[in-house]
Amino acid sequence: MRRLPWVSAGAVGLIILAAVLAPHIGLADPVGMDVAHRLAGPSPTHPLGQDEYGRDVLSRLLWGARTSLGIAFAAAAISCVIGTILGVVGGYVRGIAELLTVRSMDVVLCFPPLLLALLVVTLLGPGASTLVPVLVIVYLPSFTRVAYAGVLSVRGHEYVTAMKVLGAGRLRIMTRTILPNIAGPILVQFSLAAASAVVLESGLSFLGLGVVPPAPSWGLMIGAARGTMVQAPLLLLWPCLALTVTILAMNALCDGLRDMLDPHPAARRVSWFSRFRRRAPTAPLARVEPDTVLDVRGLSVAIGDPAEGRYAVRDVSFQVKAGETLAIVGESGSGKSLMSLSAIGMAPAGVEVAAGTSGMDGADLLALAPGELRKLLGDRIAMIFQDPGSSLNPVHRVGAQIAEAIRAHRPVSAAEARERAVAMLRNVGIPDPERRARAYPHELSGGMRQRVMIAMAIANGPRLLIADEPTTALDVTIQAQVLDLLAALKRDGGLALLFITHSLPVVAEIADRVAVMYAGEILEEGPTAEIFAKPRHPYTAALLRSAPQDDGPAPEGISGTVPVPGDLPAGCVFAPRCDKRIEICDETRPSLFRIGPGRSSRCLRWASL
CATH class of the missing domain: 1.10.3720.10 (MetI-like)
Structure with missing residues (x-):
């Protein structure tokens, strides 16, 4: 932080003080005239x-x-x-x-x-x-x-x-x-x-x-x-x-x-936010198993007017159960983050949920009024964003930000909220939490900032935690610590974790189930061990081949790029990049086939794979 500009502050202070004290310091009458001495120069009486x-x-x-x-x-x-x-x-x-x-x-x-x-x-x-x-x-x-x-x-x-x-x-x-x-x-x-x-x-x-x-x-x-x-x-x-x-x-x-x-070391030009759209429910919620925390069915998200056909997410369905980690994996641009935000009623401006439901505790999150949704967000639903440097408010101390999250949903005093904030920092493994609570975000390392984000997310004991690539900006050592912390939270508190990432090694370490997403669709879903051992979609197999391994062949890149919404292939969305495609793949859009207990694949040739 910079020091007070004493020179300029002193100059302005003297000017204001002189103006304020003008009637009280014995000056001559400012409107009193002495025509006999007009245009007279400086003198002891008139300096x-x-x-x-x-x-x-x-x-x-x-x-x-x-x-x-x-x-x-x-x-x-x-x-x-x-x-x-x-x-x-x-x-x-x-x-x-x-x-x-x-x-x-x-x-x-x-x-x-x-x-x-x-x-x-x-x-x-x-x-x-x-x-x-x-x-x-x-x-x-x-x-x-x-x-x-x-x-x-x-x-x-x-x-x-x-x-x-x-x-x-x-x-x-x-x-x-x-x-x-x-x-x-x-x-x-x-x-x-x-x-x-x-x-x-x-x-x-x-x-x-x-x-x-x-x-x-x-x-x-x-x-x-x-x-x-x-x-x-x-x-x-x-x-x-x-x-x-x-x-x-x-x-x-x-x-x-x-x-x-400005507590940040460099001056910022920062800056603001837009209104969120919400859609009335299109269908009643289906009955779910008692331990299901989040039940998303038929979710479709359009960019702009749905009539224009630019769908970034199409007919996505999944469930997350208590104590379970579901990993959503795919390349950048596949729609993972947009899908997760839309599923909790947070579709950003310019994006509209066109179809589907997102059930939690018998309510459709997509149909709740803004006030009702705010009661859930930060309480039963929490989220960790990819970059803690931009997720934390740079002009507030981290302890105050955690305390604010607590007081937004709990009727506690400011002092009690501060004590809970320090306790949360201690729970996520931050040393000297009392001192760190008084620090600004830029005074902490990347790993500590991510731990602060986790502390803020779990401060109110949520049932569902969405982690949007929380380890991308961290080195492997800190990444392992953050993953161990999330695993401990899930194990000790029965937390349902929706983990979004493009890193398959991270998926192998933390996830119970995997949903592979590409171009706004889920192409394959199943238990992590089975997905890694026997992939049933060419895109999943290509992702596994592109991941670095401790021993084995060198990683293989996937040719081509993810198609943009509104310009999708007529058939399978992965067909232009697939080395297993046949003629029917370019003509027919496959549905999601059930291929075994807890397994599904959106590939016409899944059996031959």
Whole structure:
């Protein structure tokens, strides 16, 4: 973390202090005239001299600071608060809210700021009471657009999705997760707006459309000094110098505060999140076995309008039982992560669940109202994301994030939640948990961050844990530790684990059953030992051949690439890359055949394999 910018903070503090104390430090009357001594130079009585009416320049300079800074700070603060609210709501809620907030500001931007200010002041008349709302209108669009842009860049980050999985509401996400991450750009914009407002107020006062004489203002002082700059050039120097120093000090202070308040070692441009769609149930839930935790049947997920036929997931069915690990394995782009998010009602914006059900405890997760789903997410359902560096909120300490997950679902005090957070860190094997709980995510190693994510996920004792490639970014030693930890949690607590990965060695170590996924379809499913010993689909066999082995032949790559949604082959989706295909494979889309107890394959030639 960076230190407080003492130089700029001291300069701004002195300027504000001088303006505040102006009526109490025995200065001359700022509007009192002494025409006999007009344009007099500096003297013990008047340290900066006297102006064209014999008024004390120092007194008018400090009283002018009260006027100029008061108007500037008031306008910048009001436009900052209103603009940030409009930008955050418009960027997060989208839809009609975006139209009414962000797009309406584009209309204001069509007018040049100075001309807009001149128009309003001309209609309403000059004066400080008119300048504040005028400047608010001028600077409101800039704050709205900065906040809106920040939301658009942050809302897709995994730590925002993680808050959604925890069951947090919109207001909490916008204020606790999104707003701290865009505070830096907003703070910089505040400094620019405040400095610009000082200049604009001075310019309007210079033109006679701002502060009404004889009230002191830096703009009025500059305007008056222009006519006497030959006889008394210092009268022009003092207000210009005060204006320049104030603007530079304010900009430097806001830049320093942005860096100081940002706990990450490098400044970020971060950022925001989108609405989730949910679909009414298409069919009643089928009866399931008592130990089944998650029962997904006929799940189909479309990108955009389902009528356009771009399905990223098609007719996927599986079950996860208590104390069991089901591994979903396949290449990148196969639809594993999208399927898992959609199965728990978390299909992202632009994606729509077109068919299917996802049953848990007798309820269809895809048909629950947002409030009901939030009660389950982070409580009975938890998720671990692939990259803990982006899943954890970088501006909050890890202990506070775990405590927040607990308090979102448990009626406990903040102190008790902190104690439970430390206990969870201890349970997942983090040394010195009290100290680590006070650390920021960037202060921890990759393995520790992943353990923090696991601690947060299991904090409320979930029945289902979805792990989306949780070991991809870790080295093999830390990977083994994380896998052992997950296995212990499943063994001791009867946890149902849905493990998503593309690593077959990881599958062999942790999974009880395997579902092989490709191009949005499950091509083969069965017990792990049987899948590895006798694969019944060419894609499964190709994946096994591509995996490195301690002893045996070198890995063999799979030619070609995974097809994109909306551009699938007419027959088997794997046919263009399959070395076992025959003519019928290019013409017929196979269904999922039951080939034995707990075994299935989507291959027309499974028997011959």
